[in-house]
Amino acid sequence: MRLHTLCFTPFVICLSALASSLWAEDTEKPELVWHDVSDWGVEGRAWTEEERFNYFDRFPAQGKETLREAVWNLSESPTGMMARFETDASEIWVRYELRSEKIALAHFPATGVSGLDLYARDGEGKWRWVQAARPYSQEVETKLLDDISPELREYAAYLPLRNPVNKLEIGVPAGTEFRGLAPRQELPIVFYGTSINHGVAASRPGMVHTAILGRHFDRPVVNLGFGGNGRMEKEVGDFLERLDAAVFVIDCLPNMGPDLVSERCVPLVNQLRKAHPDTPIVLVEDRRYANSWIRPEKDAFHDRNHAALQEAYRTLKSAGVKRLYYIEGDHLFGDDSEGTVDGSHPTDLGFWRQAEVFKPVLKKALKGR
Incomplete structure (x- = not known):
């Protein structure tokens, strides 16, 4: 019992010191x-x-x-x-x-x-x-x-x-x-996308690629990322067409398959172009799963998804749609499989790398905006 008491006494002292420290911090709180x-x-x-x-x-x-x-x-x-x-x-x-x-x-x-x-x-x-x-x-x-x-x-x-x-x-x-x-009056960069735009799984809000790009270009950003639900929907487009944007970035492919891309991409771009004849529009391929290199079916899915968006892009360009830009998805998170937490969602490293891929394209799109 004596030994037990001796071992316990320093613990009590530590707790008492911690409590005193916390109390001191509370008492030093300034008038705010x-x-x-x-x-x-x-x-x-x-x-x-x-x-x-x-x-x-x-x-x-x-x-x-x-x-x-x-x-x-x-x-x-x-x-x-x-x-x-x-x-x-x-x-x-x-x-x-x-x-x-x-x-x-x-x-x-x-x-x-x-x-x-x-x-x-x-x-x-x-x-x-x-x-x-x-x-x-x-x-x-x-x-x-x-x-x-x-x-x-x-x-x-x-x-x-x-x-x-x-x-x-x-x-x-x-x-x-x-x-x-007050919010700055410059036209914002508007992102419409998936859980990746929504910020999963950034360690903090400022590390999402949309925020990184906002600081880089020193512009306001509107983030319309919806985890699992970025699907190029007309109903979202109805709101987008009511926005004055510096550029629209459409980054929905991680939540879509090739058939849905073929069905919805061209109508959404045409909807935005009708409302905003001169506003740049950027189409973004889906990132490849970081482990798709050993998953043939997943890799083939990305191939089909990318092909569907590329075909939509060619169709729009052939129809005379101007100021349309394209970002490929293969290198968004880097090439070493270290940029994600679960294969799909970026870590801070993945978000930073994605921002670096976006920067040159957005720089061109934002010229004169």
Whole structure:
């Protein structure tokens, strides 16, 4: 018993010290002023003048009646939305409420599914990562970072990728300068696609290729990625044609087969071209599964899917459709099979590689836009 007591005593002391440390941290919390991002607006939120059920829904309320239920449900997550602000605060807090108790998925971490990701511009005006919130419950209030050099700078907070958000506030110590930055007026890059566009399985919201490309081109982005449900649907096209975009990127093949590609690609492009005669449109092949090199049937499927999109592209070009661009899928995640978590969805490495493949094509498409 004596030995047991001696072994247990340091553990009690450690727990006591930990509790004291946590209590000290709580007592040192500064007086904060909270700012609701909906007061000045977030980028990536399209159709801003139309009624919504929730501020952070990606589609306006009308979509609940016209879109497939699965698409609508997935659109309730604020994927791709970004709140910009300026502050000279030496520490930054966030407070937000998540709608789903599914903070993480088996192959998709909580920091990506439900986290908030903070970037700032450095002295040269480049976006640099700062910190990500690690959500622990549906109600998150946490200090993102302290000991920040006290100078006025621009920040951007990416919202969670796969968990609907009811409210988001940024907190800074009382007496510091803070200004919410309204969404930029430049035409956005609009992505319509699948779970890959939706961000599965990025470690944090800023690592999706759509976000990487938004920072690279320093443009607003609208992310219309719907896990398992990006299928070139006319009903989604009905919303797309009401958007003024710098470029439309159609990246739906991972959720489609050759017959569906042949059926829907040409009509969707024609629908967008009729509404926007001069807006560039980019068609993207599906990535190959990273292990398709030892799965002949899967590899053959990708061949057929790519061939169907190539045929649609040739048909559109032959019909005189201008400003149409094409991205091949074979090298989107690289050539070493190391860019995915499950063969299908990218890791951060896969997202980065995909962005690198997109960059030269988007650079051409965005010229003069």
